[in-house]
Amino acid sequence: MAGTLVVCEHLAGKFSDITFEMLDLANSLGTGEINALTFGSMAENAGELGIANKVISASCSNDFNPETYSAATVAAIESTSPDLILIASTSMGYDLANPVAASLDLPLVAYCTGIQNNGEDFVCTSSLYGGKMNVSSKVSGPVVAMVLSGTHDADSGRREGAPSMSEIAAPATDGKIRFKRLIEPEPGDVDITQSEILIAVGRGIGSKDDIEVAEELAELLNADIACSRPLVDAGWMEKSRQVGKSGFKVKPKLYITLGISGAPEHIEGMKDSATIIAINSDENAPIFDVAHYGVVEDLFEVCEELIEELE
Amino acid sequence: MKIAVLLKWVPDLVEELEVDDDGTGLDTEDLKFKLNEFDDHALEEALLLAGDDDEVIALAMGGEGSEKMLFTALAKGATRAIRLTGSSTEGTTGLATAFSQVLEAESCDLILTGVQSVDDRDGQLGPFMASKMGLPCISVVSEVSLSGQTASVMKEYAGGMMAEFEVDLPAVLGIQAARETPRYAPVSKIRQMQQTSTLEEFSITDTGTGSGSTVSGFSQPEGGSGAKMISDIEELAELLNGLGVV
Numbered sequence: 001m002a003g004t005l006v007v008c009e010h011l012a013g014k015f016s017d018i019t020f021e022m023l024d025l026a027n028s029l030g031t032g033e034i035n036a037l038t039f040g041s042m043a044e045n046a047g048e049l050g051i052a053n054k055v056i057s058a059s060c061s062n063d064f065n066p067e068t069y070s071a072a073t074v075a076a077i078e079s080t081s082p083d084l085i086l087i088a089s090t091s092m093g094y095d096l097a098n099p100v101a102a103s104l105d106l107p108l109v110a111y112c113t114g115i116q117n118n119g120e121d122f123v124c125t126s127s128l129y130g131g132k133m134n135v136s137s138k139v140s141g142p143v144v145a146m147v148l149s150g151t152h153d154a155d156s157g158r159r160e161g162a163p164s165m166s167e168i169a170a171p172a173t174d175g176k177i178r179f180k181r182l183i184e185p186e187p188g189d190v191d192i193t194q195s196e197i198l199i200a201v202g203r204g205i206g207s208k209d210d211i212e213v214a215e216e217l218a219e220l221l222n223a224d225i226a227c228s229r230p231l232v233d234a235g236w237m238e239k240s241r242q243v244g245k246s247g248f249k250v251k252p253k254l255y256i257t258l259g260i261s262g263a264p265e266h267i268e269g270m271k272d273s274a275t276i277i278a279i280n281s282d283e284n285a286p287i288f289d290v291a292h293y294g295v296v297e298d299l300f301e302v303c304e305e306l307i308e309e310l311e
Numbered sequence: 312m313k314i315a316v317l318l319k320w321v322p323d324l325v326e327e328l329e330v331d332d333d334g335t336g337l338d339t340e341d342l343k344f345k346l347n348e349f350d351d352h353a354l355e356e357a358l359l360l361a362g363d364d365d366e367v368i369a370l371a372m373g374g375e376g377s378e379k380m381l382f383t384a385l386a387k388g389a390t391r392a393i394r395l396t397g398s399s400t401e402g403t404t405g406l407a408t409a410f411s412q413v414l415e416a417e418s419c420d421l422i423l424t425g426v427q428s429v430d431d432r433d434g435q436l437g438p439f440m441a442s443k444m445g446l447p448c449i450s451v452v453s454e455v456s457l458s459g460q461t462a463s464v465m466k467e468y469a470g471g472m473m474a475e476f477e478v479d480l481p482a483v484l485g486i487q488a489a490r491e492t493p494r495y496a497p498v499s500k501i502r503q504m505q506q507t508s509t510l511e512e513f514s515i516t517d518t519g520t521g522s523g524s525t526v527s528g529f530s531q532p533e534g535g536s537g538a539k540m541i542s543d544i545e546e547l548a549e550l551l552n553g554l555g556v557v
Contacts, residue, residue, distance in 0.1 A: 095449060
């Protein structure tokens with residue numbers, strides 16, 4: 001086994017949690033040496049990557065660019081010949097894993113929640129169909145696996161140490177993509193990351209006007225309203241209320257979901273809430289896997305009855 | 312300007328999904344399919360970007376759903392619709408090969424597709440295909456503007472952060488969300504398109520040997536394994552009481 005290459009994601013000068021999750025995963029697999037690839041000045045924080053035997057630092061900008069970061073990753077793979085390449089299943093990861101796999105003609109397995117090392121090959125489990133199916137893929141290395149956030153333990157992947165260091169130059173690219181600037185989110189009227197109680201509405205709410213019932217319940221419970229992605233895309237809710245992959249990560253005392261099925265993109269943003277109560281009419285909805293309490297019923301009926309009961 | 316939009320037919324997750332007899336796929340017998348919702352956003356963004364002299368070409372693999380997707384795209388305002396025939400494809404790698412054949416023949420300035428789909432086990436179509444075609448690609452895009460042969464795009468990161476990039480055309484973009492809600496095409500208009508317009512056909516050849524990995528199992532996550540189920544409202548109210556929120 002020729003080891004694992006963990007491609008470390010960072011944003012705004014800090015390694016993202018998924019970087020440590022991937023190190024935790026790599027550490028559990030026993031595939032030999034673990035190399036961590038960092039970009040720009042992030043190698044200065046190599047001490048946090050104690051699980052890695054070696055840190056390879058790509059000399060390039062700290063700002064993600066699909067072209068340069070892919071070229072650097074390809075160079076790191078060519079110089080270390082890993083059996084397993086772990087890349088985050090994130091916005092940056094999409095524009096990194098795909099070009100790397102395509103240009104090196106390596107198999108790619110996306111949305112991985114777990115990887116098993118069988119010695120001769122790997123079995124990667126992907127969470128597909130909005131989290132409603134686990135699909136396992138058998139594949140021999142070298143393989144690029146895209147790891148979903150929230151599937152491994154970032155805390156145990158974060159270990160202080162002094163991995164050996166090396167540097168690679170990011171190969172020249174044709175510069176068709178140019179990074180311009182990073183934009184911080186516009187603050188909303190409510191900072192949902194600070195809310196103690198959140199009522200999160202999803203697609204099951206059906207229409208913009210029907211959000212009213214959630215607001216009524218929120219008032220009674222002294223809660224703030226959050227939502228899943230589709231409601232922002234539909235223009236029904238502000239982006240500042242969005243929980244999940246491209247929204248905010250929240251950890252309230254109580255998180256109540258109304259009509260949220262529980263796609264992995266949403267679960268990643270709320271699964272650490274202290275208590276989760278899910279209300280959904282589909283008993284097979286994956287949200288019930290992470291919820292502590294579940295109510296399988298029409299959300300409007302539940303809300304109306306509950307409002308009556310509480311009043 | 313020529314803008315291509317790649318459309319994909321995917322299982323509707325509103326339906327209950329079941330594993331087939333082999334245990335390595337979905338039981339498709341009672342399954343309903345629909346246009347990948349992100350592709351619908353890609354189509355909308357293409358229609359919004361296109362000026363009067365620009366062409367919007369909708370592309371889809373032949374087979375189930377292709378007529379519905381393509382005639383609907385025409386009804387919404389696409390100028391042309393091409394159905395890919397001659398070979399079936401497997402996975403993202405197969406789709407990428409198929410679409411790249413017609414795209415190379417059409418030489419478009421901009422290629423839009425949905426950021427992801429519910430079944431893209433072997434990678435996301437946009438960036439994978441772009442790399443195979445030697446084109447630049449940005450995914451998870453929610454804003455696009457064009458100026459000459461350059462696109463300015465917003466790519467979404469976690470926590471509401473965004474990054475602005477400039478991309479030389481021709482380029483591929485994986486669309487997360489169009490700037491407006493995808494428009495609706497009335498059934499009457501789709502019917503009218505079916506009567507008055509025709510779908511072009513493009514015959515694809517060998518779409519490769521697959522993704523390099525083999526599906527070895529499909530299983531449903533154990534439903535409700537974690538949650539304690541509550542069946543009456545009083546119990547729910549009591550729970551909230553116990554949590555000290557009321």
